[in-house]
Amino acid sequence: MSFALAGHIAQQHYNLENSTRCEMPAPQLENGLPIFAYDVNDFCRAVGIGKTKVYEMIKEGRLRSGLLEGKRIIPVEEAERIILLAIDSASACAKAQTQQRAVL
Incomplete structure (x- = not known):
């Protein structure tokens, strides 16, 4: 996994021009098996x-995770959710800045 996945998720899930959600295929391993959860290192990447x-x-409860056989795992859906929250937040900030400039 890489930063390219973040861009891929953003492109596949959001049409930023008209703000409609799209379906994205689930991430897969090289052998074609679906990925259901990341370990912490893979999630970070x-x-x-x-x-x-x-x-x-x-710890703050903003990210769902669990332990499986002593290993911390994070559902794949959480990666999408975190990225989309960041995109929505950035869009809201940019919109607010534009409106503030218009007032000045």
Whole structure:
């Protein structure tokens, strides 16, 4: 997984021009098997954030995770959710800045 996944998710899930959601195929391993959950390292690579931030978000309840045989796993859907929240937040900030400039 890489930063390219974040861009792919954004392109596949959001048509930013008209804000409609689209369907995205589930991530797959090279052998074609679907990925249902990431470990922390893979999640960090997929979303582009560090481990400290991931554990902070888990502790604050902003990121769902669980333990499987002692290993922390994060559902794939959480990567999409976090990326879309960041896109929505950035869009809202840009819109607010534009409106503020118009007032000045």
